[in-house]
Amino acid sequence: MVEVRATFTNALISSSAIIVNSMEFLEQEALSKVKKFIPAPIFTLGPLHKLAPRIRGSLxxxxxxxxxxxxxxxxxxxxxxxxxxxxxINKEELIEAAWGLASSERPFLWVVRPGMVHSSKWIELLPNGFQESVGQRACIVQWASQKEVLAHAAVGGFWSHCGWNSTMKSICEGLPMMCKPFFGDQLLNTNYICNVWKIGLELHELERGNVERKIKRLMVNMEGMVIRKRAMDLKKDAVVCLMKDGSTNCSLNDLTNHLSLSSV
Structure with missing residues (x-):
């Protein structure tokens, strides 16, 4: 990892320009600090999935x-x-998540990838009686069009690992988040979601009672309504970014001018 970071840092320093999939208002303070250490101009062109809506990023x-x-x-x-x-995740975490979702009494759409639990083909490791207990209240799929799902009117919350692409898509749809990070940038993203932007709740332990309580706090309680209001405010700011005089549109114009001058 030290070698990877060193290579990445050298690439940043030697670049003629850097494109960031973010929005100016989201990370203004962090971006201003980064710009002090990197000579190349930084262009915030997020959310990229809104700029190129027809591109599918899933394999x-x-x-x-x-x-x-x-x-x-x-x-x-x-x-x-x-x-x-x-x-x-491991089999025990899958079982705890399943019973937590069942006990929450909320309808849920759950993406369970083949191999998400080591060596699993799909949902054969779900506990006995689980699917009967949730019935039509649950929809379990191997993969979903996340952009379309997050934009659907029926979706009221997003339990996520908090990867950056998922975080950006959730913000753009004004959804409150339940955060269970696992590694890498997911940990830092969760800190921003829960403590800086305050649009989510962190799930510290993947245990059924904890899962049930966090879902109810997010989806049912007054606390969740406050979080939802903040998430909707960020959605409005994201819309402004993409307008003619918004920060993303201005960054795109600046990048175009930068490339034009560089090629002369």
């Missing part, structure tokens, strides 16, 4: 049946659960 096949299931659910009632394309 996994998306299951569209979850959209028809979402269409039958009440507005803002569903918690969407996805730990991304790389995170893995």
């Amino acid at each position: 996994l096949t998306e299951d569209d049946k979850c959209i028809s299931w979402l269409n039958k659910q009440a507005p803002e009632s569903v918690i969407y659960v996805s730990f991304g394309s790389l995170t893995s």
Whole structure:
């Protein structure tokens, strides 16, 4: 990791320009500090998934049946659960998550990747009686179109590993988050989500009672309503970024001018 960081730092220092998938208002203080150490101009062009909406970034096949299931659910009632394309958990954590979701009594859409639990083919490791206990209140798929799911009116919360792409997509849809980071930038992202932007709750221990309580705090209690209001405020700021005079649009123009001058 030291070698990776050294290579990455050298690449930054020697670059003629740096493009960041972020929004100026989200990380203004951090960006101002980074700019003091890196000579290359930094252009914030986030959210990239809004600038290039037709590009699909997933290598996994998306299951569209979850959209028809979402269409039958009440507005803002569903918690969407996805730990991304790389995170893995063990069998005990899968079981605790399953019973926590069941006990929450909330409808949920859960992405369970093949191999998310080591050597699993799909959902064969879910506990006995789980699927019968949740019935039609649950939809479990191998993969979903996350951008489409997060934008759906029925989704009211996002239980995430808090990778940066997932975080950006959630912010753009104004969704409160339940955060269970596993490694890397997910830890720092969770700190920002819960303590700086205050649009989420951190799940410290993957235990069924804790899962149930956190879901209810986020989706049912007054605390969750306050968090949802802050998340919606960030969504409005994200929309402004993409407007004609918004920070992202201005950064895109600045980048174009920079490239034009560099090629002369």
